[in-house]
Amino acid sequence: MIEQAEKIVISLPATAENVDIVRLNLYGVASKMGFSYEEIEDMKVAVSEACNNSVLYAYKHAPGTMEITFDILVDALSITVKDQGESFEPWGTDGGRVTLHDKELSEAPIGGLGFYLMQALMDDVSVESQPGQGTKVMMVRKLQRSEETV
Numbered sequence: 301m302i303e304q305a306e307k308i309v310i311s312l313p314a315t316a317e318n319v320d321i322v323r324l325n326l327y328g329v330a331s332k333m334g335f336s337y338e339e340i341e342d343m344k345v346a347v348s349e350a351c352n353n354s355v356l357y358a359y360k361h362a363p364g365t366m367e368i369t370f371d372i373l374v375d376a377l378s379i380t381v382k383d384q385g386e387s388f389e390p391w392g393t394d395g396g397r398v399t400l401h402d403k404e405l406s407e408a409p410i411g412g413l414g415f416y417l418m419q420a421l422m423d424d425v426s427v428e429s430q431p432g433q434g435t436k437v438m439m440v441r442k443l444q445r446s447e448e449t450v
Contacts, residue, residue: 306372314359314366314383319351322368322381329370330377333443342421343379343441349414350381350437358385358435376423376442384434 310325312318323344330340347368354366364385371378419425424440 305374308370308372310368310370311365312368314351314354314364314385316352316355318366319348319355322347322351325368326370326379329372330441333372333377334445335377335441335443339441339444343377343439346418346421346425346439347379347381349418350379350439353414353435353437354381354383354385358383360386376440378438378440380436380438382434382436387429387431387433387435 369380429435
């Protein structure tokens with residue numbers, strides 16, 4: 301069982317300007333955990349994609365919020381980006397969760413390439429979307445311990 305050490309929750313207006321705040325917080329959390337510069341940069345791209353979905357699509361240019369949760373685990377960082385806006389209609393759904401494996405690039409809808417990117421950069425990505433309840437993107441990156449730090 302994975303032990304949870306700490307949880308950080310940030311709630312911000314879903315605006316493009318606030319994506320940078322999320323990225324800065326991610327940098328602080330991930331660097332403190334011991335992730336490499338390259339791993340942090342990958343995570344920043346993935347979390348930016350998830351936040352941008354909330355900013356661009358969830359509220360249809362109306363005011364709204366996005367909630368970002370950093371679950372700091374012993375061996376991983378879990379990042380959840382949640383909004384209460386328009387639900388996402390994922391392709392390839394199974395019980396409200398979207399999986400992006402076994403899809404061709406040509407099958408991705410316009411605007412859907414961000415999910416491919418998130419999945420390529422993170423160890424695990426899942427999306428839950430329910431009408432009237434918004435969308436939740438959950439991403440996990442495992443901490444790779446080098447032989448030198450063991």
